[in-house]
Amino acid sequence: MGHSRIEKSESHDRILDVAVAQFKTRGFNGIGLAELMERAGLTHGGFYKHFASRDALVVESVSHAFAQDRVIFSRVDKVAGDRLAAHIDQYLSTAHRDEMARGCSMVALGAEISRSGDDVKNVYEEYFQLRRDWLAKELGGPKVQAERHALTIMSAMLGALSIARAIPDPAQSGAILETARKEVKALARQLRGELRAE
Amino acid sequence: MGHSRIEKSESHDRILDVAVAQFKTRGFNGIGLAELMERAGLTHGGFYKHFASRDALVVESVSHAFAQDRVIFSRVDKVAGDRLAAHIDQYLSTAHRDEMARGCSMVALGAEISRSGDDVKNVYEEYFQLRRDWLAKELGGPKVQAERHALTIMSAMLGALSIARAIPDPAQSGAILETARKEVKALARQLRGELRAE
DNA sequence: ATTATCTATAGATCTATAGATAATGC
DNA sequence: ATTATCTATAGATCTATAGATAATGC
Numbered sequence: 001m002g003h004s005r006i007e008k009s010e011s012h013d014r015i016l017d018v019a020v021a022q023f024k025t026r027g028f029n030g031i032g033l034a035e036l037m038e039r040a041g042l043t044h045g046g047f048y049k050h051f052a053s054r055d056a057l058v059v060e061s062v063s064h065a066f067a068q069d070r071v072i073f074s075r076v077d078k079v080a081g082d083r084l085a086a087h088i089d090q091y092l093s094t095a096h097r098d099e100m101a102r103g104c105s106m107v108a109l110g111a112e113i114s115r116s117g118d119d120v121k122n123v124y125e126e127y128f129q130l131r132r133d134w135l136a137k138e139l140g141g142p143k144v145q146a147e148r149h150a151l152t153i154m155s156a157m158l159g160a161l162s163i164a165r166a167i168p169d170p171a172q173s174g175a176i177l178e179t180a181r182k183e184v185k186a187l188a189r190q191l192r193g194e195l196r197a198e
Numbered sequence: 199m200g201h202s203r204i205e206k207s208e209s210h211d212r213i214l215d216v217a218v219a220q221f222k223t224r225g226f227n228g229i230g231l232a233e234l235m236e237r238a239g240l241t242h243g244g245f246y247k248h249f250a251s252r253d254a255l256v257v258e259s260v261s262h263a264f265a266q267d268r269v270i271f272s273r274v275d276k277v278a279g280d281r282l283a284a285h286i287d288q289y290l291s292t293a294h295r296d297e298m299a300r301g302c303s304m305v306a307l308g309a310e311i312s313r314s315g316d317d318v319k320n321v322y323e324e325y326f327q328l329r330r331d332w333l334a335k336e337l338g339g340p341k342v343q344a345e346r347h348a349l350t351i352m353s354a355m356l357g358a359l360s361i362a363r364a365i366p367d368p369a370q371s372g373a374i375l376e377t378a379r380k381e382v383k384a385l386a387r388q389l390r391g392e393l394r395a396e
Numbered sequence: 397a398t399t400a401t402c403t404a405t406a407g408a409t410c411t412a413t414a415g416a417t418a419a420t421g422c
Numbered sequence: 423a424t425t426a427t428c429t430a431t432a433g434a435t436c437t438a439t440a441g442a443t444a445a446t447g448c
Binding site: 025026027028029030100106107108109110111112113114115118121122124125128148149151152154155156157158159160162163165166167168169172176179180182183184187 | 223224225226227228298304305306307308309310311312313316319320322323326346347349350352353354355356357358360361363364365366367370374377378380381382385
């Protein structure tokens with residue numbers, strides 16, 4: 001029985017890690033508190049010493065999910081060469097398709113967030129802007145136009161990943177991702193050219 | 199108490215209509231059988247004379263959802279003028295954003311379908327191909343390239359709608375849709391030009 | 397003394413089934 | 423006689439709470 005404040009904080013983080021992974025793979029209603037706490041190595045009784053309600057866990061989990069996304073996403077800045085192309089290749093990979101628990105929260109939780117309150121949606125929007133602004137910066141050129149083109153590229157990426165995950169045959173789904181990688185990279189090159197020309 | 203075979207078939211369809219609308223707005227686990235049957239004007243006891251299990255209802259509902267999508271989607275062929283532009287304007291409208299129950303099932307149910315079995319995913323794929331092939335036909339040019347470009351346009355449309363639904367402020371969400379409409383139509387014009395040139 | 401976690405359980409809800417009721421359809 | 427639907431309920435699961443237990447931290 002862990003009892004120190006440090007251990008409680010570790011338990012809290014462990015519950016959030018489990019919740020994020022489970023909510024992303026099974027949806028907000030896809031797991032009960034008993035199984036969730038068991039996966040975090042605890043019993044269900046202690047849950048309410050960590051969260052005011054199940055709903056409070058959902059809200060905190062969405063924040064936690066996007067905080068994780070930020071960490072993963074920030075790695076792309078360390079890539080040498082064409083960061084934008086590297087990002088597209090990674091986002092539209094079969095590895096990303098198959099790892100829903102660690103993958104993009106905008107795709108995994110998008111539909112659930114649509115049904116949620118503004119507290120949850122605000123977290124989504126903040127991350128959306130971060131991503132769009134990064135894409136716009138990579139595209140270069142005048143800010144307003146760059147942001148518009150960034151939205152297009154981002155939408156195409158989210159949409160293609162969403163489609164690939166719902167196609168039954170992994171080979172066919174992989175072919176869709178491959179096509180999307182080529183198409184989106186070509187689109188990015190072309191929009192970048194347009195923006196540089198202005 | 200309705201008892202004829204015709205009335206049973208009507209009840210069955212009513213249950214499916216309710217299930218599709220509820221699953222799309224609240225997710226597969228967002229509603230129980232009692233509320234569902236009540237919304238269909240029945241009591242919960244009769245459910246199992248219509249479906250072998252809750253799971254069987256989910257599978258049948260996904261088929262029903264995409265059958266409805268087909269009917270709505272087919273209307274675009276009656277549009278005079280630029281059918282592709284009309285389709286993009288309609289898909290990326292605020293009306294579509296706000297009507298999840300009657301809107302695109304690929305977006306509303308995509309994440310849930312990712313988590314489902316191949317029986318459900320096959321229904322999704324069939325509808326995906328129908329949509330992609332229609333887009334490719336509208337783009338014109340060599341089939342293989344047209345299908346690749348169609349995937350890009352379709353991905354951008356699904357992604358933009360998904361983003362717009364998760365943005366809290368309706369005005370900001372509307373601005374995103376407006377940008378996406380312009381961008382995707384411009385992209386369609388350009389890809390069509392490329393294909394015609396080949 | 398305080399508190400992080402555990403065991404136990406209340407009360408609501410959910411899926412599924414059993415048997416009754418009131419129509420249809422031969 | 424058959425059957426579409428209803429009422430009633432069993433059994434599982436889910437959220438939330440109460441009180442016990444065994445550590446920490448003053």
